[in-house]
Amino acid sequence: MASFASRRLQKERAEWRKDHPFGFSAKPMANPDGKGQNLFRWICGIPGRAGTPWEGATYKLTMDFSEDYPGKPPKCKFVFVNGKVLFHPNIYPSGTVCLSILNEDEDWKPSITIKQILLGVQDLLDNPNSASPAQAEPFQLFTQNKEEYLRRVKQQAKDVANGGQKVAH
Numbered sequence: 001m002a003s004f005a006s007r008r009l010q011k012e013r014a015e016w017r018k019d020h021p022f023g024f025s026a027k028p029m030a031n032p033d034g035k036g037q038n039l040f041r042w043i044c045g046i047p048g049r050a051g052t053p054w055e056g057a058t059y060k061l062t063m064d065f066s067e068d069y070p071g072k073p074p075k076c077k078f079v080f081v082n083g084k085v086l087f088h089p090n091i092y093p094s095g096t097v098c099l100s101i102l103n104e105d106e107d108w109k110p111s112i113t114i115k116q117i118l119l120g121v122q123d124l125l126d127n128p129n130s131a132s133p134a135q136a137e138p139f140q141l142f143t144q145n146k147e148e149y150l151r152r153v154k155q156q157a158k159d160v161a162n163g164g165q166k167v168a169h
Helices: 004-018 114-126 136-144 146-161
Strands: 025-030 037-047 057-065 075-078
Touching: 004 025, 004 037, 004 114, 025 057, 025 114, 037 114, 057 114, 136 146
Parallel strands: none
Antiparallel strands: 025 037, 037 057, 057 075
């Protein structure tokens, strides 16, 4: 019998396939043996919002769900860009996203959907939370040298658009 978590993920997958925001992608990853999909590990794509330094690229992110989902949020990690962590004040050196709706001790609620998470992460890209820094250099530039911060983000968007993110299974 399927677990509550797997039933919820199947439902979310079906809802996503029917209706999702333009430019976004989200689907379970293939199993390492190539047989079937792993409902508990998803690969997602978040487009940089038009009119921002993030535009022109789709940023890859993995979502890892536990059997406790939706009681506990998924772990969301950006795929490295040319071997480096995504340059952003709220992305930990591991690639993990620092966002209150992904923290069970803060704003996580079991009713939050994959679509809501991805839209929240897209919003975070261009609207960093300076009260919750996770990566020193981008935070310092964002708060003290915005011009250089924006230059680095635009360069990163070009790198991502040119295939700089490789997904490991």
